[in-house]
Amino acid sequence: MTHEILAGTGARRLADRRIAGWRALFHRSENVVLSAALGAMAVLPVAEIILRTAFGFGIPGSAGIVQHLTLWVGMLGAAIAAREARLLSLSTGAALLKGPWKAAAGVFSGSTAAAVAALLGIASVQFVQTERDSGNVFIGNVPLWTVQLILPIGFFAVAFRLWRHSSYTRRGRAVAALLVGAVLYLVARPPVDPQHLVVPAFIALLLATALGAPVFTALGGAALILFWGEEVPIASIPVETYRLTVSPTLPTIPLFTLAGYFFAEGGASKRLVRVFQALAGWVRGGPAIATALVCAFFTSFTGASGVTILALGGLLMPVLLQSRYSERTSLGLLTACGSLGLLFPPSLPVILYGIVSHTPIDRMFLGGFLPGILMLLIVAWWGAREGARSGVAPSKFDAGEAWRAIREAKWELVLPLIVLIGLYGGFATLVEAAALTALYAFVVETFVYRDLTIRKDAPRVMSECGILVGGVLLILGVALGLTNYLIDAQVPARGVAWVRTTISSPLVFLFLLNLFLLVVGCLMDIFSAIVVVVPLIAPMGEAFGIDPVHLGIIFLANMELGYLTPPVGMNLFLSSYRFQKPLMEVCRAVVPWLLVLLGGVLIITYVPVLTTALPAWLGR
Amino acid sequence: PDPEVVLKMGTTAPEGSSWHQIFKEMGEKWRQAPGGGVVLRIYPGGVLGDEPDLVRKMRVGQIQAAALTAAGLSDIDKSVAALQIPMMFRSYGELDYVRERLRPTLEKRLEEKGFVVLNWGDAGWVMFFAKEPFTTPDDLKKMKLFAWAGDNDAIEIWKAAGFQPVPLPSTEILTGLQTGLINAFDTTPLAALSSQWFALAPHMLDLKWAPLVGATVVTRKAWEKVPREARPALLKSAEEAGQRLRVDIRQANDKAIEAMKTRGLKVLPVTPAVEAAWQRAAESVHPRIRGTIVPAPVFDEVKRLRDEFRATGGKTAGG
Numbered sequence: 030m031t032h033e034i035l036a037g038t039g040a041r042r043l044a045d046r047r048i049a050g051w052r053a054l055f056h057r058s059e060n061v062v063l064s065a066a067l068g069a070m071a072v073l074p075v076a077e078i079i080l081r082t083a084f085g086f087g088i089p090g091s092a093g094i095v096q097h098l099t100l101w102v103g104m105l106g107a108a109i110a111a112r113e114a115r116l117l118s119l120s121t122g123a124a125l126l127k128g129p130w131k132a133a134a135g136v137f138s139g140s141t142a143a144a145v146a147a148l149l150g151i152a153s154v155q156f157v158q159t160e161r162d163s164g165n166v167f168i169g170n171v172p173l174w175t176v177q178l179i180l181p182i183g184f185f186a187v188a189f190r191l192w193r194h195s196s197y198t199r200r201g202r203a204v205a206a207l208l209v210g211a212v213l214y215l216v217a218r219p220p221v222d223p224q225h226l227v228v229p230a231f232i233a234l235l236l237a238t239a240l241g242a243p244v245f246t247a248l249g250g251a252a253l254i255l256f257w258g259e260e261v262p263i264a265s266i267p268v269e270t271y272r273l274t275v276s277p278t279l280p281t282i283p284l285f286t287l288a289g290y291f292f293a294e295g296g297a298s299k300r301l302v303r304v305f306q307a308l309a310g311w312v313r314g315g316p317a318i319a320t321a322l323v324c325a326f327f328t329s330f331t332g333a334s335g336v337t338i339l340a341l342g343g344l345l346m347p348v349l350l351q352s353r354y355s356e357r358t359s360l361g362l363l364t365a366c367g368s369l370g371l372l373f374p375p376s377l378p379v380i381l382y383g384i385v386s387h388t389p390i391d392r393m394f395l396g397g398f399l400p401g402i403l404m405l406l407i408v409a410w411w412g413a414r415e416g417a418r419s420g421v422a423p424s425k426f427d428a429g430e431a432w433r434a435i436r437e438a439k440w441e442l443v444l445p446l447i448v449l450i451g452l453y454g455g456f457a458t459l460v461e462a463a464a465l466t467a468l469y470a471f472v473v474e475t476f477v478y479r480d481l482t483i484r485k486d487a488p489r490v491m492s493e494c495g496i497l498v499g500g501v502l503l504i505l506g507v508a509l510g511l512t513n514y515l516i517d518a519q520v521p522a523r524g525v526a527w528v529r530t531t532i533s534s535p536l537v538f539l540f541l542l543n544l545f546l547l548v549v550g551c552l553m554d555i556f557s558a559i560v561v562v563v564p565l566i567a568p569m570g571e572a573f574g575i576d577p578v579h580l581g582i583i584f585l586a587n588m589e590l591g592y593l594t595p596p597v598g599m600n601l602f603l604s605s606y607r608f609q610k611p612l613m614e615v616c617r618a619v620v621p622w623l624l625v626l627l628g629g630v631l632i633i634t635y636v637p638v639l640t641t642a643l644p645a646w647l648g649r
Numbered sequence: 650p651d652p653e654v655v656l657k658m659g660t661t662a663p664e665g666s667s668w669h670q671i672f673k674e675m676g677e678k679w680r681q682a683p684g685g686g687v688v689l690r691i692y693p694g695g696v697l698g699d700e701p702d703l704v705r706k707m708r709v710g711q712i713q714a715a716a717l718t719a720a721g722l723s724d725i726d727k728s729v730a731a732l733q734i735p736m737m738f739r740s741y742g743e744l745d746y747v748r749e750r751l752r753p754t755l756e757k758r759l760e761e762k763g764f765v766v767l768n769w770g771d772a773g774w775v776m777f778f779a780k781e782p783f784t785t786p787d788d789l790k791k792m793k794l795f796a797w798a799g800d801n802d803a804i805e806i807w808k809a810a811g812f813q814p815v816p817l818p819s820t821e822i823l824t825g826l827q828t829g830l831i832n833a834f835d836t837t838p839l840a841a842l843s844s845q846w847f848a849l850a851p852h853m854l855d856l857k858w859a860p861l862v863g864a865t866v867v868t869r870k871a872w873e874k875v876p877r878e879a880r881p882a883l884l885k886s887a888e889e890a891g892q893r894l895r896v897d898i899r900q901a902n903d904k905a906i907e908a909m910k911t912r913g914l915k916v917l918p919v920t921p922a923v924e925a926a927w928q929r930a931a932e933s934v935h936p937r938i939r940g941t942i943v944p945a946p947v948f949d950e951v952k953r954l955r956d957e958f959r960a961t962g963g964k965t966a967g968g
């Protein structure tokens with residue numbers, strides 16, 4: 030069920046597709062290559078740990094191989110996500126329209142998106158050409174550019190598939206093809222100075238996004254328009270996509286996501302719900318506390334990608350309703366809990382923040398621990414209070430049941446230990462710890478619990494994970510292209526200068542930062558926000574002498590609220606989808622939770638010691 | 650009126666550092682150069698990425714210039730690494746002598762790859778730092794030594810020499826030192842101080858392992874757009890900036906050692922016998938460096954020039 034997380038408007042299940050002949054064969058082999066690349070990413074670093082610890086040597090160039098496998102997984106996953114019409118869109122504007130208007134909207138947004146992807150493909154060709162001229166070598170005699178070829182191939186595949194999905198009629202596709210051609214021609218031979226076309230181009234892009242064009246085309250399109258308007262080569266965008274996807278720590282993202290997927294698609298959800306229910310469900314308001322605990326535990330592993338609501342929502346909703354929580358409270362609680370473990374290791378936003386801001390990731394995790402506990406306590410407290418008000422009678426603690434539940438779930442409950450030992454034990458790098466976790470999750474779910482079969486389930490889970498990762502990396506890669514433009518235009522430097530002259534007090538700065546981040550959280554998803562916004566605020570934080578870890582946790586805590594704020598609130602969409610409730614109803618239900626969490630964010634912001642105490646104490 | 654030609658220059662040197670200051674002043678002179686001048690827009694602190702990223706951005710044409718160390722310059726042409734062969738030079742005097750004579754060769758090779766050199770510089774001597782006291786190469790061989798992830802040639806050479814390199818991204822060095830994944834690294838005193846790595850590895854061997862050299866380059870394509878009459882003036886102020894910077898950074902490294910000492914750094918002395926042992930350890934891998942990390946003819950030329958300097962009694966020019 031989890032693979033619908035990033036479902037676009039035309040979501041269809043991978044397994045349900047009935048297509049015949051060579052195309053089916055091609056699709057299947059695409060999936061196999063993706064799963065194989067992901068599998069190799071998990072196996073190589075673990076082999077490296079074993080060889081280094083036992084024999085004192087490693088596999089030559091293995092880190093580089095794993096980094097470039099991330100690039101391949103990202104681009105292949107993106108191509109497959111486009112094939113399945115499952116690239117993340119933030120708006121379903123076209124769904125409000127009817128008949129021919131709906132078809133026209135599809136053609137317009139589809140062809141705009143395809144044109145953006147095709148231009149990114151052309152930019153990638155230019156980038157790969159300069160790499161070929163440079164003569165850089167990957168490993169041995171393999172030139173680097175041959176490995177980088179996946180960039181243009183991926184973008185062109187995405188473009189082709191966006192075009193195919195733009196319409197289901199031959200005529201619609203013909204119109205879309207003409208539109209794509211017209212855009213490409215206009216870019217190559219602008220009739221007037223490109224500078225004058227920037228605004229109309231932005232309007233078209235905004236309209237296409239509102240009508241359902243994927244997120245990555247909004248960000249990538251913006252970067253393309255801005256660079257093109259200033260006549261800076263558009264190859265500057267894929268340079269950044271490449272830089273991000275091969276950065277040394279990024280492989281942790283697909284690897285922890287893979288662990289989360291094995292976890293979610295195995296029976297971990299029901300075992301964990303049973304444990305936390307047995308431990309906390311018996312006190313007054315206990316079901317809400319148990320819900321908060323299990324969601325936080327689950328989210329930290331699944332990387333705040335929304336898997337929590339989809340995987341646990343169906344199990345927890347009946348528990349809450351049975352305990353006489355009102356439907357509205359239950360809905361609000363489960364929606365709010367969907368991103369609750371965001372600050373705990375090995376949560377992906379924390380890792381990505383560390384990568385983008387060059388903050389040591391272990392310090393980020395230490396810093397986020399107490400603030401994460403605070404957010405957890407706030408939700409649990411509010412939930413317990415609601416439970417007490419609805420007069421739920423407490424049951425009795427059943428030690429036997431608790432013991433049996435823990436014994437059953439013990440292999441999953443010790444997973445945090447693997448990550449922590451890997452991170453803080455000194456025998457593995459972060460990437461190696463992530464690979465170990467993925468491999469462990471695979472072994473536990475297939476061989477110990479036997480919830481997944483090796484031949485059928487494991488490849489399916491791996492390609493599902495690859496599709497999710499590809500969709501996310503595609504967004505991040507082009508978002509970094511947009512950031513690159515902002516830096517090129519010296520926006521952060523000017524911002525710092527402006528803020529320095531207008532604001533003198535760090536407290537005022539923090540307050541304005543919270544306001545600004547609330548708006549960002551309303552408009553952007555957490556991953557793009559990290560990539561685009563962090564380079565803007567990090568130098569400002571530095572200018573006001575704010576501890577970089579504290580700034581990071583403030584940022585992430587604000588983004589945790591962003592999951593719950595319209596118009597772009599991932600948890601709202603997922604909850605509405607999972608519980609079959611109108612979006613408005615979910616929004617109303619989530620308001621009280623949003624307010625208490627906002628209180629938490631303010632405490633985190635103005636009580637820095639909450640964040641800085643642990644890194645200072647354990648950091649040496 | 651603002652000059653028409655804009656040169657965007659990236660570097661990983663920190664914002665507000667003496668490097669940044671000196672280059673800003675150079676930019677002011679460039680603006681007043683004959684023929685309308687040139688605007689220099691500086692992107693310090695690695696905001697545009699690490700050195701390989703800066704080279705890529707110059708190649709695609711997003712930026713036109715960069716101040717690089719040999720790490721980035723080697724991505725353009727491997728010959729520059731010849732100036733930081735381990736234990737090749739004993740003093741700045743030797744380095745300066747060899748570099749001045751090797752410049753035409755290096756600049757010609759970079760020019761063939763599409764880059765014009767504006768000035769040369771260095772960032773100090775690379776020294777070894779470790780958690781525990783150590784003196785000989787054999788002591789260090791027992792430790793887990795940080796190596797740049799992706800620098801495969803260097804990693805293989807460390808291994809061949811009997812060391813235990815652990816490839817890591819630089820962002821994981823602090824963590825690695827804390828957890829024991831690594832317990833030694835090599836870098837300049839200035840970098841050890843500014844990154845705070847020395848606090849976790851407070852033993853520094855007083856051995857000049859290799860100089861860290863650098864250069865400022867501009868793409869040939871952009872250089873040809875600079876008004877012809879402005880070019881000599883630009884080169885002159887760049888050369889001056891390079892010289893000022895060299896003096897400045899060499900002093901800054903000495904000051905960095907003093908600053909670290911007051912915060913607990915122990916400088917481990919090196920006897921002539923120990924230095925000879927390091928010399929042997931380095932020279933045992935010279936044949937492997939020659940032809941892989943450094944092109945063979947350039948390697949031989951460096952060695953010849955160095956020996957020439959030593960033979961003509963250049964010892965008085967030590968640094």
Ligand code: NA
Pocket residue numbers: 550551552553590591592593594595596597598599
């Ligand atoms: Na939001």
Ligand code: NA
Pocket residue numbers: 549550551552553554555591592593597598599
């Ligand atoms: Na959001």
